[in-house]
Each structure stands twice: as C-alpha cells, then as structure tokens.
Amino acid sequence: MPSIVIKPERDRDFYVIWSTIVEAPTAWGTRAEVRGYLAEDWEERSPGRTPDMLDDFDGRLDRAAVHGTSALGGFAFFGRWDDEGFMYEQRGVLPRHHLTRACELLGEDRESEVWDLLEPIEEGMEVRRG
Template sequence: MPKYVIKPDYDRDFYVVYYTNPDAIIAGGDRRTMLELLASPRFGPADPPAVRLDRADRTGTSALPESGESPAYGWGHDQLIHVNTAGEQRLLGRADIADYWRHLNAGETSSADALLRPIHEPEQHQSAPPSTHENTIRGHEPPTPRRRPQKTRPTSRRTGRGRRT
C-alpha cells in the first residue's frame, strides 16, 4: 500500500507520512528528519526522498496527479480519513495534522483523537441534504451501495440456471 508525504501547511517546514492502509499518519518531522526517514527501506520503493519532498512542497503531497487532475492529498484537500487509536475511521482536518502528530508522538492519544471528527455527522433535520466530503483525502474511494439482487424463477431443469423476472 502507498505511503504518501503530506505537507499540511504551505509555509511550515513540517511533513507527515500517510499510509493508505490503515489510513493513518505513521511519521512526521521537518525536511531534514524526513530525508533520513524516507531513505529507509520501510518507506520505499518510491521516488528518491528529495523528489518526494520537493513534490510535497509544490503540491501539498508526494502523490502524483492522475490524468491532469490535482493529486490526492494535495492543497485542494482540506481533510483526510484517519483511523483513530481505537481503530475507527474519522476525519482529520488538514489544519490539525501537525497538532495531531505532535500529540500522537508525545503519547497523548486522547488529545490526538480529540482532533478527529466523525465521518458522518448526525443529520440536523430531514430537509438538510446529506453531507458530502468532496475535499476529503482518502487512499481509496468509499464503498459503493450494494445492488439489490434480482429475482429469479426456479431453476430450469434443462440448463440448471434460473430465469430473470
């Protein structure tokens, strides 16, 4: 599974490594620290560390853009899916990424988890449209709704298959 470098703030020398399985930040630090960290086999194979960090400086992420679109996890994304310490998926705002890592790295898991929000906010009232997370950073798409199974008639003795109704 991919491990992307995300630069949360354009003007700050701070980066995190976001692992898409299980949607979690697994490392963080300044450019010097990240150059050393990304050189280890644990974070490869990928582009050289300096190339990944330069790309994150330009676009907010080391992810490559697909077919002319902005890259996943880039400046246009204001939140990402993150698994909390209890294993539940939550949302982490881009502005909170550095504080989240600071708390997590200091062993303050409850303070880190307090920065996460539920993915689906409770509905305020019925007339409100369902919320969408167009700018959510995610390593994969949300699950699609399941299709209702089609009804079939009893199995044909000749073919052994049912007929659709």
C-alpha cells in the first residue's frame, strides 16, 4: 500500500501512516508503534524477505520528524510542515492541526465526527458526508 508517514505536531511523539490511495490515515501512534506497523506491512507485502536496509523504517520516521513527512521525490511536498491540510477521502480537506484528533476519533469508530473537522475542498462546496 503506498503510504507516507506524517508527523502532525513537531513536539509530540505521534506519527500517522497516511494512505495515498484511500486518502486517510491507516495507522497511527508513537514512533515505536508506527515503526512496528511499517514492519508488519513490509512482512505482509514481502513475506520472508528482509528489507534491504532495516533502518529504512527509521529513515522514514526520521524524515517525518525533520520535515513533517517521509515523502521523497515528486511527492516530497506532501505533508511538509507548511502543508496546512490533507484531502480526506475526497470528502473535504482535513486541516493538519486536526489530524491527531481525527486519528483519535477513527480509533473510537467515530468517523462521522471526523467529517465535522473537514473544510470544503473549494469555496461554495459542502463537505461530503455519509
């Protein structure tokens, strides 16, 4: 699954694995927890194979801690500290300052409350609900 690690807040040990396919968080937690999720995902996608560099997981987390995002190459702009929000499931834009709260709500199966945190994609549009 194509994903990018986002660090919503500079001064908090909290990281989010953001799917670029579904445009939503797929996992979140402390650095150690998210490193575990990345390793589990690797094992599911590549059973029996060892990552070329075990510290790749740490490298992604390090980039997120420094830049706000683990993204590289043509996507290096996505999730940087100056990126104010993220397209959420084509429903609306989730402001970066609400990303941690959105993960908390998703963890409690309260997705409809996440929609309340979204801003319209364009002026005059409504946030898509339901």
